[in-house]
Amino acid sequence: MRIVAAGAALSTLLPFRAVDSARADDGKKRVVASTGQVGDLARIIGGEHVDVKALMGPGVDPHLFKASEGDIIDLIESDIIMYSGLHLEGGLGEVLEQASKRIAVSQVSDGVPVDQLIQPEDDAFDGNPDPHFWFDPTLWADAAGEAARALGELDPDHATDYLANLEVYTGQLNDLDAYAAEQFGQIPERSRILVTAHDAFGYLGRRYSLDVVGLQGISTATEAGVRDVQNIADLLVANEVRSIFVETSVPQRTIEAVQVASRDRGWEVAIGASLYSDAMGDDGTNEGTYLGMMKYDIDTIVAGLSGETPT
Amino acid sequence: MTPLAQLSLDITWDATLRNVILGSMILGLTSGVLGTFAVLRRQSLIGDALAHAALPGICIMFMITGTRSSELLLLGGALSGLVGTLVLLAVTRWSFVKQETALGLVLSVFFGFGILLLTRIQHSGNSAQSGLDRFIFGQAATILPRDVAVMGIVAAVAIGVVILLFKELKVVTFDPAFAASIGMRPDLLGVVLAGLLVLAVMIGLQTVGVILMVSLLIAPAVAARQWTTSLAGMVILSGIFGMASGVAGSVISSLVDRLPTGPMIVIAASIIVIFSLLLAPQRGVLATYRVRRSRARRFRAELALTDHHGVSRT
């Protein structure tokens, strides 16, 4: 209902766009990004030439986000809309489709080679590829490439700056990748099992050889059964996994149930600190950037699984 | 080991299954007992209305405290659920709006307001907010020992009140005007019942979610009505049906992978309802059909007889 209404609002407002948005006086391109990650990416690649607004604030679940009227206005008045794609922004689908008819649009996941995407097992993600590709920094570098290309196309005058920013950022992502590989390598091999309530970490697991076990099914909207809880408890006990993780987007009690189940089997599992999954940390904090968020997640997982006191 | 033996072993030794079975059993019992009165008072959807009316309270509590402590949020939800109920009772009593309409009104107005607040919170830039909207989808598979304890207390209070006030609740539900004429207080007892429902629904919301809670309030009572001729019988049977649904749903979902517990409980309750509607001795569809057919046969036989003898009847 809301999406339809938003779509309708968009199409009625579009003709007035030229009148409403007197060209930005500072000459900066206005970028509207869907998620915090994409917003961060646009800021880094665009640098001083762009003015970025992320629609989804800290802690918002992109699967469930729906645009408000104010968001629609922001979209209409932008020069380019950048979003993650692969159906991550489920509730924005129609709005983005409408907007793409008038405004430049960049789906940063287009930069990722198709063969690098994790294809769904059975009915996960409605048969679409896993959209959480940013948990593999090398794929995020691909997305950064797409962002630089799109911005360069929109604003050819500064295209070289965007490419320069991309080069710097790719270097930082490579460093992050190396850091992650080194950190995860410290964990005993059979304990490299990441249990979370949300299957956002498939790419992280593939890149760094972690077994990722999701309790709550594949999306935040599915429900777990008794058997699912028991299976995971069995797995934890058998592999002596020390910590399980509750990311910020998921009710803590789901994970607590697993904890109780394994305690019953004589194995104490600590609840690791919250991980960031779909959403990033508050603006202005270190975890409010992609690099900071990733480093936080990596450190938290490693600390938890290697038996250090969870932070 | 046979699957059955394994199961009995699981129930005894497996904490998860034990918690889930105990929790959904107690919740089923409470809902069955309270649902009987809701159904007989033609307030089947009150659970639904309450669950929706809780949303603004949850949001406001979050905006004030900024916590995700579910106990505090629940308190907010319970408060606004209670306000919703009082509005409902007041609207029904003091205006010409019909009860079902008033239910729909409260449900949509409160929920709409809740969604409005939720949208505000979503734009507030506080990362702790995520998951707040999913508060309304509790999971039966993750019932914790402390949930079982809270449910037990709520069940004890609810059942205690129903036992203590059984005679009063009966007469007020059956004939409120007469009840008022002998000095009972239909309005007061209505608030007491609604209060108990608020308690049960809030606990249910957090642990098993809206849909399961709503169906547990309606289905066992509807099924029980088919089998019994007394209110006490209906209350007891409805409680038993509620418990049975809880146990059956939990056990089934523990036997097979990827079978969500809550929906299994709903399915179990639905099967009991369908079975009852079809097969109950007096009120079942089959029984009604059989009575009608035998009556028709008797009439036909009598008609044939009179025709044959040419006797004029009457």
Place this chain on the structure above:
Amino acid sequence: MTQATLTNVQTVPPLAKSVIEVRDLTVAYNESPVLWDLDLDIEPGKATAIVGPNGAGKSTLLKAILGLVPIAAGATRVYGAHLDTVRNRVAYIPQRGTVDWDFPTTALDVVTMGRYGRIGWFRRPGKADRAIAEECLAKVGMSGFAKRQISQLSGGQQQRVFLARALAQEADLYLMDEPFVGVDAVTERAIVELLHAVRDAGNTVVAVHHDLESVPAYFDNVVLLNVRLVAAGPVASVFTEENLRRTYHAPANPIGADGTTTTVRAGSEMAPVKAMLR
């Protein structure tokens, strides 16, 4: 209440000891009043009918006496006291159609509810209460139906159960709302006999009644009501053609929504009067 309004109302002089006293009673559900400035006394030991067209406020009058509807102005007293202090002396039989007869309970159980007022809060009906209930069920000729589901009773049987419940209250004053609606002739006769027996035992009966023809046979007194009180007193003196015409002709609503008075109610409402006067 002003004397001016009293002049066109014919009232018997207040009795020394009225069972029910109604003074200046006005009841309104919304803008238009249902009862307007009513003064009335009910004589003890008599059977009184409340008669009037649809929407005249007959049921509302009973409910106002029982405190079941909010009163806009005026007061009612029962046995010279506030109702709360004499509740156990009053039995009320609501219209049969106002309850859900599919409620899971038996005839005897409904009759036992008549004891609830005397038992008081929290306590359960005992053996004595059950015995009284059975006795009352016998009085209405329904002994054989004690364990019967109320949904399986005919309309007349349901009305008898209601009557038995009132008897179980062991009251002195019986307020009945349309006790003869939808019952068969046999039940009607049984109810009338019972009603007279109750009266003859010294109790007072007040019944909202629809059938004008049977008023003289069934009742001692009559109250003619059409939002305002038209007339009240012994059937012989009050139940006249003139009074009936005024009852059924008078505007149901003294003050219309637009401030004008209305005279719509003639037509079909007059049919029973005409039939009766023929």
